[in-house]
Amino acid sequence: MDCGGLFLFEKKVTNFKIENDLIKSVETADGNKYDGDAVILATGHSARDIFELLHRQQILIEAKPFALGVRIEHPQSLIDSIQYHCSIRDQHLPPASYGLVEQVAERGVFSFCMCPGGIIAPAATNPGELVVNGWSPSKRNNPYANSGMVVQVALDDAINYFKKTNPDSNELKNEKNPLLLMYFQSAIEQTCFKAGGGKLVAPAQRMVDFTNNKISPTLPSNSYLPGIHSTNLSEVLPTFIHKSLQEGFKAFGKKMPGYLTNDAVVVATESRTSSPVRIPRDANTFAHPQIKNLYPCGEGAGYAGGIVSAAMDGEKCALFCAQQFA
Ligand SMILES: Cc1cc2nc3c(=O)[nH]c(=O)nc-3n(C[C@H](O)[C@H](O)[C@H](O)COP(=O)(O)OP(=O)(O)OC[C@H]3O[C@@H](n4cnc5c(N)ncnc54)[C@H](O)[C@@H]3O)c2cc1C
Structure with missing residues (x-):
């Protein structure tokens, strides 16, 4: 002033x-x-x-190419035991974090914004859309560890998606439209909102069930306050994202033994990683x-x-x- x-x-x-x-x-x-x-x-x-x-x-x-996928949540105690190689975390150690990356069929699959002791939060900006994000309180003392798990998305992916799902759509009238990736992002968010049944309830699946394409009969306790709804996420996510995540999760399970588990829950969709x-x-x-x-x-x-x-x-x-x- x-x-x-x-x-x-x-x-x-x-x-x-x-x-x-x-x-x-x-x-x-x-x-x-x-x-x-x-x-x-x-x-x-x-x-x-x-x-x-x-x-x-x-x-x-x-x-602009960006990345879209899911948020995954494990018990923090499980991530601690994997990362610190111990059954119970020493009181002087902070809740453990991780970073994972894998190339699946020339497409990057990676963890994003990992939140130890954190919370999955709703982050949509428009009605009728569902977006999840994550954050950690300063004490990082929630019993859950969550992270974005996302897949690279390029312009051709958006064009192919609209060709498959809605070939007569306005979005496809001009394949050079610079907003096509933004429309793609919004379309997935709307699909997730509907799959959750409204009120920001998020579609979700246990992790091993996700990799095996099996609907989860029950879901674990979790930090997402609006609630989660058991859904076959292959019906919600574009096929290339779903398949890349499936392969990515299997690879991550080898890199961090114990990480690929049905004690973890996969929540859709993490879509605001960067600008489209x-x-x-x-x-x-x-x-x-x-x-x-x-x-x-x-x-x-x-x-x-x-x-x-x-x-x-x-x-x-x-x-x-x-x-x-x-
Ligand atoms: C839940 C959550 C957790 C996050 N955690 C982290 C973290 O731990 N670490 C980290 O580095 N990043 C984190 N981020 C990301 C971080 O918030 C962003 O990267 C950062 O805020 C981007 O800054 P920006 O100034 O470019 O945009 P923004 O912070 O988004 O600011 C844009 C501003 O423009 C305003 N605006 C929009 N449209 C208009 C308009 N038409 N007229 C006037 N004003 C307008 C918006 O209201 C907003 O205030 C998190 C994001 C979320 C949602």
Whole structure:
């Protein structure tokens, strides 16, 4: 504030006023208009309305490969015993974590955002969609260990998915649509919402049952508060994701003996790993190649993954922007 800054909370950007390839002002949902020399756009990887706005205004954006899969949860005591090679974790040791990666038919399958002593949480941003994520309280003292388990997704995967599931869909009318991967992400989230039966109940399967394609008669206790519903996840996830995860889990069971177990539960879907869209920018100036005073920033623009890298990207964007307009 002392340096001339003003923070406006609860303001939703709904439009950019563009003249001669420059954003002259930003409009918000309450009808206000804010003029300025430049715009740093850091609206995160779930701001689908912003991606649609950019596309509608013919501001260059690109489909960006991302990763989608499930969240898996084990008893923390099991992960401790595997990682520390002991039956009970010593009180001086922290709850154990892990990182797993496997190449399955030239496609990466990997653990993501592993949360020791953590909680699986609902993370959807639109009604009718189901997204799970994970977090750990500072004491990491929950009895569960959860992790994202995701598979790389490229543009062709989304095109093939829509060809198979809905060949007449609007999404397929233009295979070069930069929003295709975002539509794919949303379609899986909607399928998961329906499979859970609503109210953010998540479709789930025990881990060995998942690899054997067998419906689980019961599900273990777990940390996901809205509840889980026994489902054959092969009917929910795209086949290439389901099969890659099945093979990945078998490989992970060999790398970490005891990891592949029916005491673990697989919950769908972990879909917001990174942005399915990239907003391009010049590597030297950080400005958009077409709209010269637009600075795409952070995870939503495709330049960060996680809190620290997003913060650092914000700092860099602010510096480049200040240099340009000082
Ligand atoms: C449950 C959970 C746990 C996580 N745990 C970790 C972790 O342990 N470590 C880690 O590094 N990362 C973690 N992450 C990821 C981390 O939160 C993100 O990587 C990071 O916040 C991205 O920062 P960002 O500034 O690019 O976007 P965001 O933090 O998503 O910020 C974007 C902002 O833009 C606003 N916005 C969107 N659209 C508009 C609009 N039209 N008008 C105005 N404002 C708008 C949003 O409301 C939001 O405030 C976690 C994420 C979740 C959901």
